[in-house]
Amino acid sequence: MIKLERAAKPSILYDNQEKWQQALDLAITKYGSYSAIPPKEKESLVSHYRNALIKEALFESTGEKCAFCECKPGEGGNIEVEHFKPKSLYPKLTFDWANLLPSCRKCNGSKSDHDTGLSPIINPYDTDPESVFYYDDIRILPISKNKLAENTITVCGLNSVRLMRPRAEILVSLHDFSDAIRTALEDYASCTTNLQKSNRSRRIAESVERIELLAKQSERYSGYCKKYLEKCDPYNAAKQLISDVNL
Numbered sequence: 001m002i003k004l005e006r007a008a009k010p011s012i013l014y015d016n017q018e019k020w021q022q023a024l025d026l027a028i029t030k031y032g033s034y035s036a037i038p039p040k041e042k043e044s045l046v047s048h049y050r051n052a053l054i055k056e057a058l059f060e061s062t063g064e065k066c067a068f069c070e071c072k073p074g075e076g077g078n079i080e081v082e083h084f085k086p087k088s089l090y091p092k093l094t095f096d097w098a099n100l101l102p103s104c105r106k107c108n109g110s111k112s113d114h115d116t117g118l119s120p121i122i123n124p125y126d127t128d129p130e131s132v133f134y135y136d137d138i139r140i141l142p143i144s145k146n147k148l149a150e151n152t153i154t155v156c157g158l159n160s161v162r163l164m165r166p167r168a169e170i171l172v173s174l175h176d177f178s179d180a181i182r183t184a185l186e187d188y189a190s191c192t193t194n195l196q197k198s199n200r201s202r203r204i205a206e207s208v209e210r211i212e213l214l215a216k217q218s219e220r221y222s223g224y225c226k227k228y229l230e231k232c233d234p235y236n237a238a239k240q241l242i243s244d245v246n247l
């Protein structure tokens, strides 16, 4: 999970939010509650939140990834528009831009109608997940037993097998690239001429670029890769060397 920047509210919401909400409110009054609205009528009243322009703005802000688990479409089911506070419990927030985020089917299903108003979890548009999570091998864990982080892990199933498996696969690549950097650094240390050093330092820079690609914001599970790099000694030594030789 990584910090996300909320995009500007789409114009279709500016133009229609009030009208859509009023129609939904009328139905709630007519039938007595949100849950009492007949399913077909409810679907036609609420489906606007999945409008293509709303989806586009949301999905763009995450690089087409799930806001919670950072999977790409296909891994956790399609990415859907999710209500942070469930519309079944907070119908007034059905078309509220700040209540919408893109979520995969797995996270959406796991979260279901969990009441985030009563028992909050992290909204990555509002809270920086990096300040409350760390990784132990392939598991995500709360820093200092942070309650919000603990709750998010449980509610979204962030340590389920479907997420630990790709983390394990990525970890193999990260270890591989890290070993390549370590070897390149050792080669550099044994160089005796400036020309050799210059050639070797270029190789180090290329290895660093390769490993950094995995942690790019647009890549799947980039938060996991980023945290790995923070603690990766060969990578940090290579960054220092690159900065020293001004590559």
Ligand SMILES: [Zn+2]
Pocket (backbone or CB within 6 Å): 066, 067, 068, 069, 070, 071, 076, 103, 104, 105, 106, 107, 108
């Ligand atoms: Zn997800």
